[in-house]
Structures are given as C-alpha cells and as structure tokens.
Amino acid sequence: xxxxxxxxxxxxxxxxxxxxxxxxxxxxxxxxxxxxxxxxxxxxxxxxxxxxxxxxxxxxxxxxxxxxxxxxxxxxxxxxxxxxxxxxxxxxxxxxxxxxxxxxxxxxxxxxxxx
Amino acid sequence: xxxxxxxxxxxxxxxxxxxxxxxxxxxxxxxxxxxxxxxxxxxxxxxxxxxxxxxxxxxxxxxxxxxxxxxxxxxxxxxxxxxxxxxxxxxxxxxxxxxxxxxxxxxxxxxxx
Numbered sequence: 001x002x003x004x005x006x007x008x009x010x011x012x013x014x015x016x017x018x019x020x021x022x023x024x025x026x027x028x029x030x031x032x033x034x035x036x037x038x039x040x041x042x043x044x045x046x047x048x049x050x051x052x053x054x055x056x057x058x059x060x061x062x063x064x065x066x067x068x069x070x071x072x073x074x075x076x077x078x079x080x081x082x083x084x085x086x087x088x089x090x091x092x093x094x095x096x097x098x099x100x101x102x103x104x105x106x107x108x109x110x111x112x113x114x115x
Numbered sequence: 116x117x118x119x120x121x122x123x124x125x126x127x128x129x130x131x132x133x134x135x136x137x138x139x140x141x142x143x144x145x146x147x148x149x150x151x152x153x154x155x156x157x158x159x160x161x162x163x164x165x166x167x168x169x170x171x172x173x174x175x176x177x178x179x180x181x182x183x184x185x186x187x188x189x190x191x192x193x194x195x196x197x198x199x200x201x202x203x204x205x206x207x208x209x210x211x212x213x214x215x216x217x218x219x220x221x222x223x224x225x226x227x228x
Contacts, residue, residue, distance in 0.1 A: 004158075033215060040124070042204060042220035043159070050214075058215060090158050103149070104216060106158030 002026055004107035006091050012113045013081045021076040021110050023091030031094045032074035033104065034058075034066060036087040043090065049074055081114045088112070118142055119207050121219025128226050134192040136222045138205035141186065145207040149216070150179065150190050153202045162203070163190070195226045 007022045025032065033048040035058075045058030047066040055066050063085060065077045074093075078085060088111050092104040120139045128134045140148075149164035165172045165179040165188065172179045178191040192199055202223050206216040 035218075040220060042121075043218040045215050045217075048215050092158075103161050103164070106160065108158050109156075 006107040010111050017081050018079050024073045025093040029093035029095050033092040034076045035090045083114045086114045118217045119219045125223045128195045130228050132195050134195045136190045139187045140207045147208050148188050149206050151204045197226045197228045200226050
C-alpha cells in the first residue's frame, strides 16, 4: 500500500498561472481532504469530500476548486495563482466508517511557491 | 473564531524531561481529540487520540489528559528524547463519517541532548 500520494512534490508558478495538485489514496477510504500549512497557522482546511460525488468548502476555499474524480482521487485546482497561495499543501483521507475513529492519513505534501 | 487553541507555540525540553502541550476547544459537540506529530518535510501522522468518555489515555511515553468540564486536553511526553523533536498538532472533531478535523496552530518541540 502506498497510502496517500501527492504530485508534484514541488512547484513554482508565476502569478496568474494555473495548476492542479493531484492526490490519490489506495486504502479504499471514503473521505478526502485538502489542507494548506503556513508557518504559525497550523493546518487549515481548504475543501473536503465526505464521500465520492460530494465536495464541501472548508475554512479557506477562496481561489481554489476541487474535483473528486473517483473514490481514489481528489484534485485541487488553482485557476489563477496568487503569492498568498504560496504554501505547503497536504491531502488526507479517512475511512470515515461509523465504527472507527476519524483517523486521517496524510500525504507527503506539495510545496508550492507563487512568484 | 479559532475553535482549537494550542499552547505553547514552541517548547524546549532537556532529554529525559517531560514535555507538556495544552489545547482548549470551544465546540461542545466535539467528541474526538487526536494529536498529530509532524517531522520536517513530512506529512502529519496520528500519534494518539482520545474520546471524552475517558479522562486519560496512555500509549508508551505519550499520554493524553482530558478535562471535559474545562474543555481542555493536553499531551504529556514522558522521558522526552531527541527523536521526539517535531511539531505537534492537537485537533478536534465530531466522530461522524466524513467530518473534518479542526487543528490547533501547532507546537514545535525541541529536545536537547
């Protein structure tokens, strides 16, 4: 099992460029999440997908869009990148069964710099 | 409004000492309280978690203490080791399918040898 994988690992964009961050999990998890991590700010939820076919906004959704492509994949798109979106982005997933703790498994992150 | 407040922001402890990190929450509907550990360049990983029906949970050198009436919980690391040097995040959520975690801002722990 690879767990949660993210591509790319690093990316540098110019202001106004667009890009899609990819996330996939092989644990047959139902729920998937996108977070951003900034120094001193902790992990802030951007969007999440409680189950295949559904997506919801988190704390900081502005400037982002998501697609739950199938049960395995959840992508995050920046349509017009801004320097304020310079951050480390983490994808996470959880089985979200009623009998288990809500343990989230995180990917290794994508470090994005917007110039 | 920050729903989970974590302190201190940074902590330096000598090898063998006790590290204590505190968190406070506001939403009384929260019923799942995990702690995540993150090493530089890596994603966070679950360290230990507690539900409010118990006041303490211990796993090895790591203990969560939970005070439901005060809406506070804390992580204690006994016999702290240099390998424990990492960033620690507390979090809270309702234990329902698909519910998102609300994270504290993190504590950077350095254990000096």
